[in-house]
Amino acid sequence: MLNDAQDTVRALMHASRLGVDSHGIRLTRYYCDMLTKGGVNKSPSRLFEQTAPSTGRLNADFGLAHSSSYQAMREAINLARVTGIGAVTVHHSTHFGAAGAYALEAAELGFVGLVFSNSDPAVALSGGSQPFHGTNPLAMAAPVQNAKPWLLDMSTSSIPFNRVKLNRSLDLPLPAEVALDSEGQPTQNALAARFLQPLGGLNYGYKGAALAGMVTILAGILAGADPDPLMASTDQAQKGEKRQNVGHMMIALNPAHFVGQKNFESGLAVYLELLRASPTTSADKTLLAPGDKEWAEYEHRKKFGIPVDRDTELFLEIKY
Amino acid sequence: MLNDAQDTVRALMHASRLGVDSHGIRLTRYYCDMLTKGGVNKSPSRLFEQTAPSTGRLNADFGLAHSSSYQAMREAINLARVTGIGAVTVHHSTHFGAAGAYALEAAELGFVGLVFSNSDPAVALSGGSQPFHGTNPLAMAAPVQNAKPWLLDMSTSSIPFNRVKLNRSLDLPLPAEVALDSEGQPTQNALAARFLQPLGGLNYGYKGAALAGMVTILAGILAGADPDPLMASTDQAQKGEKRQNVGHMMIALNPAHFVGQKNFESGLAVYLELLRASPTTSADKTLLAPGDKEWAEYEHRKKFGIPVDRDTELFLEIKY
Numbered sequence: 316m317l318n319d320a321q322d323t324v325r326a327l328m329h330a331s332r333l334g335v336d337s338h339g340i341r342l343t344r345y346y347c348d349m350l351t352k353g354g355v356n357k358s359p360s361r362l363f364e365q366t367a368p369s370t371g372r373l374n375a376d377f378g379l380a381h382s383s384s385y386q387a388m389r390e391a392i393n394l395a396r397v398t399g400i401g402a403v404t405v406h407h408s409t410h411f412g413a414a415g416a417y418a419l420e421a422a423e424l425g426f427v428g429l430v431f432s433n434s435d436p437a438v439a440l441s442g443g444s445q446p447f448h449g450t451n452p453l454a455m456a457a458p459v460q461n462a463k464p465w466l467l468d469m470s471t472s473s474i475p476f477n478r479v480k481l482n483r484s485l486d487l488p489l490p491a492e493v494a495l496d497s498e499g500q501p502t503q504n505a506l507a508a509r510f511l512q513p514l515g516g517l518n519y520g521y522k523g524a525a526l527a528g529m530v531t532i533l534a535g536i537l538a539g540a541d542p543d544p545l546m547a548s549t550d551q552a553q554k555g556e557k558r559q560n561v562g563h564m565m566i567a568l569n570p571a572h573f574v575g576q577k578n579f580e581s582g583l584a585v586y587l588e589l590l591r592a593s594p595t596t597s598a599d600k601t602l603l604a605p606g607d608k609e610w611a612e613y614e615h616r617k618k619f620g621i622p623v624d625r626d627t628e629l630f631l632e633i634k635y
Numbered sequence: 636m637l638n639d640a641q642d643t644v645r646a647l648m649h650a651s652r653l654g655v656d657s658h659g660i661r662l663t664r665y666y667c668d669m670l671t672k673g674g675v676n677k678s679p680s681r682l683f684e685q686t687a688p689s690t691g692r693l694n695a696d697f698g699l700a701h702s703s704s705y706q707a708m709r710e711a712i713n714l715a716r717v718t719g720i721g722a723v724t725v726h727h728s729t730h731f732g733a734a735g736a737y738a739l740e741a742a743e744l745g746f747v748g749l750v751f752s753n754s755d756p757a758v759a760l761s762g763g764s765q766p767f768h769g770t771n772p773l774a775m776a777a778p779v780q781n782a783k784p785w786l787l788d789m790s791t792s793s794i795p796f797n798r799v800k801l802n803r804s805l806d807l808p809l810p811a812e813v814a815l816d817s818e819g820q821p822t823q824n825a826l827a828a829r830f831l832q833p834l835g836g837l838n839y840g841y842k843g844a845a846l847a848g849m850v851t852i853l854a855g856i857l858a859g860a861d862p863d864p865l866m867a868s869t870d871q872a873q874k875g876e877k878r879q880n881v882g883h884m885m886i887a888l889n890p891a892h893f894v895g896q897k898n899f900e901s902g903l904a905v906y907l908e909l910l911r912a913s914p915t916t917s918a919d920k921t922l923l924a925p926g927d928k929e930w931a932e933y934e935h936r937k938k939f940g941i942p943v944d945r946d947t948e949l950f951l952e953i954k955y
Contacts, residue, residue, distance in 0.1 A: 366892040467849060544906075589865070602763055
C-alpha cells in the first residue's frame with residue numbers, strides 16, 4: 316500500500332506540475348472514494364508474467380492503476396533494453412490518470428514510450444446516438460538532446476467531459492462539433508450536453524472514432540480487459556457499486572537499436588528547431604510542439620506553486 | 636526487379652480492390668515516371684540488418700517502397716513469432732502507397748500490424764502558415780474471428796490533397812477547416828487551396844498535428860530518414876530532380892503472447908458486434924468499423940470489376 320500511495324501521488328503530481336489540472340490532485344477525492352467504497356482494491360495481489368522475450372502481462376487485481384502502470388512501463392523498458400522493444404499489457408486495472416506520466420517514465424530513461432488505455436463509454440461513434448468508446452487516451456514521449464522530452468498526451472475526443480462541466484459552471488456555450496445531447500444530436504448547450512463527439516467533428520469524426528477503436532484493441536482487447544461499451548462507469552466505480560476492468564498497453568522502444576541513441580535525440584532536436592522556427596499566421600505567436608506548453612507551465616509552477624481549486628482544497632483540509 | 640514489380644502491383648491492387656482509388660492503379664504513372672526519371676532506384680541493393688532480438692532496420696536504397704515495406708513487415712512478423720513483438724524501420728525509402736497494405740499482411744497471418752510513414756510537407760501545423768508535416772498515414776490491422784480483418788488506414792490530415800484536385804476539376808467548394816491558401820488562411824475555394832489543415836480543424840488541429848509528429852518521430856527520425864520539412868517533394872521525385880529519403884515503421888504484435896490468439900480474435904468479434912448493433916441518429920444507417928466499407932467494396936469489385944479513370948486507362952493503353 317505504501318508503493319500505491321507513492322505512485323498515485325507521483326502520477327497526480329506529474330499532471331499538476333505540468334498544468335494538466337483535470338488529471339492532477341483534483342482527482343484525490345475520486346481515488347479516495349474508490350478506495351473507501353471498494354471501486355478499487357486496497358490490497359491488490361498484482362501479478363506480472365513475462366510471456367515472451369519482449370512481452371508481458373500484468374494482472375492489476377483492481378488495485379490503484381498508477382502503481383500498475385508505472386510497473387508495466389518499467390517492465391517494458393527492461394525488455395526493450397535487451398530486445399529493442401518491449402510491450403506489456405495491464406488488465407483488471409482501474410483509472411490511471413494522465414497517460415503521459417508513464418510515457419514520460421520511458422523518455423526520461425532514454426526510451427520512446429507509448430501508452431494507450433481504454434475507458435468507459437463517453438464518446439459517440441461517428442453517426443452514433445449513444446456513447447460507445449471511452450475518451451481513450453494515447454500518449455507518447457521521446458528524449459530530446461539537451462531538452463525536456465517531446466510529450467504528447469491526448470484523448471481521442473476533441474474535448475474531455477470535464478470541459479463540459481466547466482462550461483456549465485461558467486454558463487458558457489461549448490465549441491461546435493464537440494458534444495451531443497441525450498438524443499445524440501449536436502449541441503453547444505453545456506447543460507444539454509450528455510456525451511462527446513470523437514476528434515474530427517461531424518465530417519471527420521470517423522477518424523477520431525477509428526483512433527479510439529485502435530486504443531480499445533491495443534489496450535483493451537489485446538490485454539483481456541473489458542471492451543469500452545461493456546465497462547462499468549467511473550461513477551459506478553466511485554460509488555463502489557461496480558469495478559471496472561480497464562486495460563492499458565505500455566510500449567518502450569530503444570533508440571539504440573534503431574538509428575542510435577545520439578542520432579535519435581539530436582535528430583529530434585533538429586526537427587523541433589525547424590518546427591519552432593516555422594512561419595505562423597500571426598506574428599506574435601510561435602509554434603509549439605506537444606509538451607512545450609506543459610514544460611513552460613512546469614517551470615512557472617516550480618516558482619509560483621500549483622493552484623488548487625476550492626473543492627479539492629476543502630477536501631484535503633477536512634481529510635488531512 | 637521482378638519482385639519489385641510484383642510487390643508494387645500487389646500494393647496498388649490492394650488499394651484498388653478495396654476502393655481506395657487515390658492509392659490504387661491510378662498511381663502506376665507516378666511510379667513509372669519515378670523509375671524512368673530516376674526518382675527511385677531501379678536496381679536497389681536493399682540491406683536488412685537485425686539489430687536486437689525484436690528489432691531491425693532496412694536500408695531501402697531508394698528502391699520502389701512497396702517491396703521494402705512488405706519485406707520490413709515480414710521481418711517484423713518473424714521477430715514477433717519468437718519474441719511477441721517485432722519492430723522494423725525502413726530508411727532511404729520512397730512513397731509506399733497505401734499504408735494499410737502492409738498492416739493487412741500482418742493481420743492475415745494472425746498478428747496485429749501497425750504501420751507509420753512520414754512524407755513530404757503538405758500539412759500546416761496548427762497556427763502555421765506553411766506546410767510542415769506530410770499527410771503522414773498511420774495504419775493498423777487486426778485479425779477477427781470468422782471475418783475479414785479490422786483495418787484502419789488514415790492520414791493525419793482531414794482530407795488528402797487529391798480531394799482538393801478532385802473538387803477543382805468538379806468546380807466544387809471544399810468542406811470548412813480542411814485546407815489553407817498560399818498565405819496560410821483557411822479557404823473553401825479549391826482553386827485557392829495550396830495545402831492542408833491537420834485533422835481537428837481550426838480548434839483541435841493541434842491534435843492532428845501532434846499525431847503527424849508522432850508518425851514523423853516513429854517512422855522518420857527513429858529510422859534515420861529525412862524529417863518531413865526537409866524532405867524533397869513528390870513532384871521533385873516524379874520529375875527525377877531529387878530523391879526523397881522517406882521513413883517507415885512496421886510493428887507486429889503476436890496476440891498469442893498477450894490474451895491468446897483465440898481470445899483476441901473472438902474478443903475483437905464481440906466488440907465489432909457491439910459496434911454494429913449500436914444505436915444511430917438515423918434509422919436507415921448502420922454504424923461501420925474501420926475497414927467495413929472497404930471490405931464491402933472489395934466484394935462488390937470482385938463481381939463487377941475495378942473502375943479505372945480515363946487518364947490511367949489512356950496511360951496503360953499507350954504504354955502496354
